[in-house]
Amino acid sequence: MKKVEITPKKLGGTICIPSSKSVSHRAVMCAALSQGTSVITNILLSDDITATCRAMETLGAEIKYEENEGKRFTLTITGVSRPDTEGKTIDCIESGSTLRFIIPLLALKARDSRVIGRGRLVERPMQPYYDIFEEQDITYQKETEGQELPLCFTGTLKPGTYRLNGSISSQFITGLLFALPLLDGDSVIEITTPLESRPYIDITLDIMEKFGIAVVNEDYHLFRVAGNQRYAARDYRIEGDFSQGAFWLVGGILGEKTDCEDLQFASSQGDKAIIEIIQDMGGSVAQTETGYVTKPGSTHGAVVDVSQCPDLVPVLTVLAALSQGTTEIVGAARLRFKESDRLAAMNEVLTTLGAKVTEHPEGMTIEGVKLFTGGVVDSHNDHRIAMAAAIASFACQDKLTITGAESVRKSYPDFWKDFKKMGGVIHEFDLGE
Ligand SMILES: O=C(O)C1=C[C@@H](OP(=O)(O)O)[C@@H](O)[C@H](O)C1
Numbered sequence: 001m002k003k004v005e006i007t008p009k010k011l012g013g014t015i016c017i018p019s020s021k022s023v024s025h026r027a028v029m030c031a032a033l034s035q036g037t038s039v040i041t042n043i044l045l046s047d048d049i050t051a052t053c054r055a056m057e058t059l060g061a062e063i064k065y066e067e068n069e070g071k072r073f074t075l076t077i078t079g080v081s082r083p084d085t086e087g088k089t090i091d092c093i094e095s096g097s098t099l100r101f102i103i104p105l106l107a108l109k110a111r112d113s114r115v116i117g118r119g120r121l122v123e124r125p126m127q128p129y130y131d132i133f134e135e136q137d138i139t140y141q142k143e144t145e146g147q148e149l150p151l152c153f154t155g156t157l158k159p160g161t162y163r164l165n166g167s168i169s170s171q172f173i174t175g176l177l178f179a180l181p182l183l184d185g186d187s188v189i190e191i192t193t194p195l196e197s198r199p200y201i202d203i204t205l206d207i208m209e210k211f212g213i214a215v216v217n218e219d220y221h222l223f224r225v226a227g228n229q230r231y232a233a234r235d236y237r238i239e240g241d242f243s244q245g246a247f248w249l250v251g252g253i254l255g256e257k258t259d260c261e262d263l264q265f266a267s268s269q270g271d272k273a274i275i276e277i278i279q280d281m282g283g284s285v286a287q288t289e290t291g292y293v294t295k296p297g298s299t300h301g302a303v304v305d306v307s308q309c310p311d312l313v314p315v316l317t318v319l320a321a322l323s324q325g326t327t328e329i330v331g332a333a334r335l336r337f338k339e340s341d342r343l344a345a346m347n348e349v350l351t352t353l354g355a356k357v358t359e360h361p362e363g364m365t366i367e368g369v370k371l372f373t374g375g376v377v378d379s380h381n382d383h384r385i386a387m388a389a390a391i392a393s394f395a396c397q398d399k400l401t402i403t404g405a406e407s408v409r410k411s412y413p414d415f416w417k418d419f420k421k422m423g424g425v426i427h428e429f430d431l432g433e
């Protein structure tokens, strides 16, 4: 456990945004399923991406790791077009993406295949896959009463029609999209309710296409996937991450001018919505040659539907709490099933800091205040809560202590190093395990 004590200060400067976690998961998986060798550059080996790399190695892919600077790696991946899945145990650590993406691959031919994990991952929803298992006579067993993981299963995924609810997690759809092209017949995925987190499906389809896999998307309602396809190796550079960029972009509004490098205007990442949201709230954001720059200034409340960009919510609530008037965060039900219940966690953090927050089942109402107090807040072992609290410190009057600060390892292991590079004054306390 690590605790970070921040002496409040408005930060700013130039920051090279870490590479996209969502793109990295997908590129590693596609490369690892390809015939031939792919070179993937600008990979950040966070805990979640490490989980995906190890998972694909367990299934037979070979990965060579070459460190460049600051935990950014070049991976040379020699794929395995028929993954070796029988009797394999995959440790997903705390990564929902790894878990939901690997299960259909294991189910290509599962025999006592197991997925394990820890932290909140053992509680996160899995029912859509259980429904498919039951329909397809795949037997499964949860090994611990009241927990989804460890999960052991045996059986074979068959081509056919898959019906999935669109509001639980898009990760189930991405997982199926990866595996179905490898079956020996054609399949259809039918989404039975409006699809949330849709941009993550765009990222999946975009990267699969780059690795040679065709999927016909009928308006996000029906996905037609031909069987007997093969992933084709290619070299690929991972672009910067808008979800991580969002912390620093909001930082530039609350602190000093911040230049965020490696954020692509043409990205398929849904979290580039942060640009429009900041603009809608009256904030100053402009495109640069390499990314976006934000400048300090006052912002006002807005109604923000986050159903397509849930990962923006923690830092967005910080901006809302320091904006004039009222902000309504709507369409946020799925936030309760992430690394923490993010609506409850941000309510707790912001209330501790003196903000006026009302939590609803599917969102939050936030009345802006001028400044925060300070105090002690907990990350709830959630990287995005820790990073949002760190940005909130720019507006604190007293010191801010964040417990569970090590949780940033999940997606942004150098976050505290970057925080110091941007001028942050922090004391880090290692509290042991
Ligand atoms: O596919 C992905 O890379 C992700 C999908 C989203 O999850 P949901 O589809 O469950 O909202 C997002 O919250 C998560 O951080 C990453």
Ligand SMILES: C=C(OP(=O)(O)O)C(=O)O
Binding pocket: 048, 094, 095, 096, 097, 098, 311, 338, 339, 384, 411
């Ligand atoms: C929810 C997240 O990731 P995952 O679902 O992959 O654990 C996240 O990074 O905010």
